[in-house]
Amino acid sequence: MVLRPVRLMRQERSWPRKQALMPPTHTLGPQTKPTHQSRFPCNQSATLGFRKFSTRNNDLSHFDENGASVTLRFTLKNVGRAPALYVWPHIRSILQGVDSHIAVRGELCQTLARFPQPRHGFTIVPDQSHSIDLPIVIGRDQIVKSVEYWKVPLLLPIIVGIVDYHGPRQLRVTTLHGLVFGTFSDDTPAIENFIGPDVLARFERVLGGRKIEIIGRFVEVLPNNWKLYAENAPDSYHASLLHLFFATFKRNRLSQGGGPVVSPNGGCSVSETLAPTETDDKSYAGMRSVDEDYNLKDMRLMDVVDEHPDRIRHQIVTVFPNLVLQKTQNAMAIRFFTPKAVDRTHLEWIYFGYADDTPEMRKRRLRHLNLGGPAGFVSMEDGCVGGFVERGIATAEAESAIVGMGGGGIESQATRATEAAVRGFWSLWRRMTGL
């Protein structure tokens, strides 16, 4: 008898069209990856990073006609992992006349002191400042030829265009309170419309009219698919259960006021928690996480100063697909995450304060930031729980799960015991991918 390898039948993949159902786990797997990548980035605005608050303009600093080469100096806006090169159209024409595939490799610029491009005759020399200047050296003959060919006047700046490092595709960029959003699609709505007025108001609460100052940047590697983090962030329900730090100090419970605000498209949300009305919370009695003997030795971690005319102590704003704006007590942070592999995600934390902080307030923010970040008392669990989920669902590829807490809709609610924002994320993701 000859043993033959058995060919496994491909499992039927389906996803019932109910909002309260999480997708089957195969949507996290590699099988659907090509679909995501071909459909997703084209019609979506992704967060790129903070605009550099700088007075330095994109300028043509010197233009040496006498030398054998011409140095064009641009400012490379540091927008996350995909730095964009702002150039004038006529300069772009010249560059494209020299070579139509000018590629500015942002990550290389940051790591290499010099990045020569001998074939194209220009050199990228990043400096050490936050924004990167790119002196591009082009042979004078090439410039002259290009000008003759393209018939463009050299010294007439018109508008600012962008060459990104993917090549000639245009990245449409807009800013909102200093945050940079970008998209490759002409169909993406304006960012204000995409976010919706209710969520936009929460942006303005923290960022509106304030000059911010970055006080720290850290990258955390998550051992899970990006969508597991994307649904963790807007989930208003898990904090009191997973993050035992607050529960241990009887500081945060679901009966405390607050609830999610969800944008009309479902993809953007705000989760808020109001300040407790009593100092010692009795409702934790009997919960496993409560230890009566456990008290903070340094209570300055909880020393909150209300900076806004409301009682909101924790505010998590999420913008589909990859942005989180956080204000926890007096700590403020931007998070954005980038898929690096099917089961690997980079989560970037950008801590910030206001430029006009008093030294006392800045110290307070630094202390409160212990609650967030890769080693945060509260956010630490979010870094590992996605990996727990990946391991847990490994054997249930074709199964679905129910996220039915707080009904089946994606509307704003007045309680934190709801999964409305999680359903909102999945419903928008589903509409975009067509799965």
Added chain:
Amino acid sequence: MSVLLRVAELNAAYAATIDTDRLESWPDFFLEDCLYKITSADNHKRGHSAGVVYADSRAMLQDRVTALRTANIYERQSYRHIVGLPVIGENGAMASRPKRLSWLRASCATDAPICSPLAFISTGFAVKPAACASSSVWWSATAVISIRC
């Protein structure tokens, strides 16, 4: 005992406390009024003041250990300590810090994420104060603790 040996002994004792999981004794290496910050070489270079862990009192370090033991959930961790031979400077020699940091970056340049609740790495750099009562004073006043992420 020479200053060099005393600082080296202090560094060794500090690392041994962590290696043997006597974390409750770890805050005793610091003064009541101290600064313990875990940051990256990149943040240090840019002058960013925040840390992955930021504690400006011994009590905050004790809270870290208590949270690690009782409240937080995390993947199982194992620690690796890197302790260099101390360089003893004179008063005002703090300008040497960046050099020590770049040395540290070269020593542990890795893409490993900071996912541990506590990370303990000492560059082994100390400045000799004008009047030093005990070795723990030096530590709390001058420890440069940093890892690169």
